[in-house]
Amino acid sequence: MKLTDLETPALILDRSRLxxxxxxxxxxxxRLGVVLRPHVKTAKAIDVLRLALAAQPGGITVSTLKEAEYFFTHGVRDMLYAVGIAPNKIAHVAALRGRGADVTIILDNVVSAQMVAEQGGAMGVEFPVLIEIDCDGHRSGIKPGDAMLIDIGRILYGGRGTRLRGVMTHAGDSYNCKSVDEIRAMAERERAAVVRCALDLKRAGLPCSVVSVGSTPTATYAENLDGVTEVRAGVYMFFDLVMAGLEVCTIDDIALSVLATVIGHQQEKNWIITDAGWMALSRDRGTAKQKVDQGYGVVCDIDGWPLTDLIVAEANQEHGIIADRNGGALDLKRFPVGSQLRILPxxxxxxxxxxxxxxxxxxxAEITAVWPRFSGW
Amino acid sequence: MKLTDLETPALILDRSRLxxxxxxxxxxxxRLGVVLRPHVKTAKAIDVLRLALAAQPGGITVSTLKEAEYFFTHGVRDMLYAVGIAPNKIAHVAALRGRGADVTIILDNVVSAQMVAEQGGAMGVEFPVLIEIDCDGHRSGIKPGDAMLIDIGRILYGGRGTRLRGVMTHAGDSYNCKSVDEIRAMAERERAAVVRCALDLKRAGLPCSVVSVGSTPTATYAENLDGVTEVRAGVYMFFDLVMAGLEVCTIDDIALSVLATVIGHQQEKNWIITDAGWMALSRDRGTAKQKVDQGYGVVCDIDGWPLTDLIVAEANQEHGIIADRNGGALDLKRFPVGSQLRILPxxxxxxxxxxxxxxxxxxxAEITAVWPRFSGW
Structure with a gap:
């Protein structure tokens, strides 16, 4: 089967780039002496994860318990659920652990620590826990130097239902860096924050065997990970235009694209209309705040070669509007109805x-495999 | 089962509002004397459609062939596939028709008309076709007055593989109106455009039994639909913040929300962190260009009552950051870890x-039913 045989829109993955x-x-x-704990939130597919886990210890990071269920079914045991635990998910984690999945959870506050310790004690389950550290003010976590770290550490260490395993952080603000130098500095800031917290725990007589960091930009440009035991990253497998805008990859590294078919034109406006709208491309406009705004995606020919200055300028639910990024004239005859294009996300x-x-x-253009993936919770 | 028993994030539908x-x-x-052909692209669920089809003739509008397949399986026969047909979908439409689904297709150019006529002729299938009209410069369609309308009409009327059924348009630009008066004017413009094209076809001796318009804003504020035979709309079933911003509904009409659980706080920043990020809410920021920017959604208590000035100010994949829309202080004790909130989309x-x-x-707060829905192509 070839790309031209597919009903569109369809998701294409270039295995050699992957x-x-x-x-x-x-x-x-x-080279930096740390192991990778791949984040499966991007790929959500066992076939991709098998490639990512080659020559790695086998632990993964998940963003939902559905991911944990799926990958456990496919033989993965060691999982870090890297979203602060909520009371309504504790029973589910306990059930997973009861079936043999070594799920570690995270939290960043005293209330959650007490709740997990109590529920674990009541259920006779010992939940391994990492304390979440805020290295960049991006979202969750305890700031380095906050005395709450030790309070939480003591609850987790003392509780019958919890086992304190260490600390973790995510430099999500690296997505907003303006240069590679800024990303390098952010990587060091991420490392320093979590290593300092690990030291604080140890000085207080508390265990801290795991020191976990992660984001694709900082993982890519980290120059020193002393004191870190593992790195989490997910989008590096596929990359995308936001990562290219950050100089974390080049356009040629992007392994993912959406196949679209031309369904019409608006001659006067120099528009090509396709059947890949925001439902197929997503509403994400992450490049809007970068140096180069890529609209809803960069347009390539069916072989994946970028077409200079063609972007998806607008998107409706099932319609994409392709135009020159500068509003220039297009030779629409090059893109007849029925011709196919690939959109980098x-x-x-x-x-x-x-x-x-x-x-x-x-x-x-030959489809060598179809790899199922899932979504939702 | 109650809302508080659900693992979050979860999608909630208020049946009384629906x-x-x-x-x-x-x-x-x-009152305007036209029938409704509900657009199923919003709900994608037979249980919702059954309510929407009560006291209607039974025809629906679909945006994908997967919707056509699903609703045909659930007993719907009369379907308008309202995205310009692509060559790689003709065989699928033919297969659906062969199984008894009365699928009508649309197109807006001579190449597509010839292609459908030829393929239909070769397959021994007669495809019913509407010609798409551009009433507002929003995306696809032929402008009223363009001679191409008659060229296409003649191809479809003369072709063995096609049956010209009429014209259709979608006033998508109504989403950008700045007042109710503008929406009213847009509704009249939508009507006038398609009625004029219907007349042009008839004057040229061509049939035009279907004159179809549709968008939730124009359907809501249309005052006269003379010459129109059917209206298509979908989002009116649920409504959302974009529609509320357009004054097409009130906040209290919004039937859809996402249940989220508080997983932490950032005290200094007056942030509440929840487990409903952009994956659960979508990346859509349609209110950003409206008078009131609602961030990633308006926050309600678990009973669905809006909490004044609380919005989802930022979203990561599985994290929502709730804050006061003006950056004001919050009494975070009102939203302890584990408490639940509902987000209007x-x-x-x-x-x-x-x-x-x-x-x-x-x-x-009682869950009275769980209605499955689907996505994808």
Whole structure:
């Protein structure tokens, strides 16, 4: 089967780029002496994870308990659920642990620590816990130096229902960096924040065997990870236009695209209309605040070669409007009704989430595999 | 089962609001003497459609062939596939027709008309076709007065593989109106455009039994639909913040919300952190260009009552950051870890698409039904 045989829109994954991206991150972190705990929130597919886990210890990061269920079913045991635990999810985590999944949870406040310790004690379950650290003011976590760290550490260490395993942080603000130098500095800030908290715990006589950091930008540009035991990253497998805008990858590294078919034109406006709208591309406009605004995505020919200055300028639910990024004239005859194009996404996590499968190609137009994926909770 | 028993995030549908919205639109269009062909692209669920089809002839509008397949399986026969047909979908439409689904397609150019006529002729299938009209410069369609209308009409009328049924348009630009008066004017412009094209076809000796318009804003504020045979609309069933911002509904009409759980706080920043991020709410920021920017959604208590000035100010994949819309101080003790909130969405179509089911309530906190829904192609 070839790309031209697919009903569109359809999600395309270039395996050679995927493998190259995975090897590059693995080699980089290996040089820095840390292991990778791949984040599965981007790919949500066992076939992708198998490639990402090659030559790694086998632990993964999940963003939902549905991911934990799915990957446990596919043989993964060691999982970090990297969203602050909510009371209504404790029973589910306990059930997973009861079936043999080694799920570690995270939290960043005394109330959650007490709740987990109490529920774990009552259920006879010992939940491994990392304390979440805020290294950049981006969202959750305890600031380095906040005495609450030790309070939480003592609750988790003393509780019958909890086992304190360490600390973790996520430099989400790295997505807003303006230069590679800023990302490098952010990587060091991420490392320093969590290593300092690990030291604070140890000085208070508390255990801290796990020191976990992660974001694709900081993982890519980290130069020193002393004191860190593992790195979490997910989007590095596919990359996307936001990552290219950050200089974390090049456009040629982006392994994910959406196949679209031309369904019409608006001659006067120099518009090409396709059947890939925001439902297929996602509403993510992450490049809007970057140096180059890529609209709803960069347009490539069916072989994946970018077409200079063509972007998806607007999107409706099932319609994409392709135009020159500067509003210039287009030779619409080059894009007749029925011709196919591939759109590189702003944000791989959001775009992939709309689709039920990856159509895998290996540079060419032949579909070599179809890899199922899932979404939701 | 109660809302508090759900693992979050979860999609909640208020049945009493849904029914009220459906009845209001039905009565309004009935007064104007036209039938409703509900657009299923928002709900994508047979349980919702059954309510929407009460006292209607039974025809629906679909935005994907997956919707056509699903609703045909559930007994719907009369379907308008309202996205310009692509060559790679013709065989699928033919297969649906072969199984008894009366699928009508649309197109807006000579190449597509010839292609459908030829393929239909070769397959021995007669495809019913509407010609798409551009009433507002929003995306696809032929401008009223363009001679191409008659060229296409003749191809469809003369082709063995096609049956010219009429014209259709969608006033998508109504989403950008700045006042109710503008929406009223847009509704008249939508009507006039398509009625004029119907007349042009008839004057040229071509048939035009269907004259179809549709968008929730114009359907809501249309005062005269003379010459129109049917109205298409979808989001009116649920409504959302974009529609409220357009004064097409009130906040109290919004039937859809996302249940979220508080997982932490950032005291200094007056942030409440929840487990409903953009994956659950969607990346849609449709209110950003309206008079009131609602962030990623308006926050309500678990009973659905809006909490003054609380919005989802930022969203990560599985984290929502709730803050006062003006950056004011919050009494975070009112929202302890584990407490639950409901978020009204910017755009119902995008938010619903992330979820596999509606948890139906009837004003209260009791879940009276779980209605499955689908996404994708």
């Amino acid at each position: 493998e190259r991206n995975i090897v590059r991150m693995r080699d980089h972190l290996s 702003n944000h791989a996590c959001a775009t992939a989430a709309a689709h039920a499968a990856y159509h895998v190609v290996d540079g060419g | 029914e009220r919205n459906i009845v209001r639109m039905r009565d309004h269009l009935s 910017n755009h119902a179509c995008a938010t619903a698409a992330a979820h596999a089911a509606y948890h139906v309530v009837d004003g209260g």
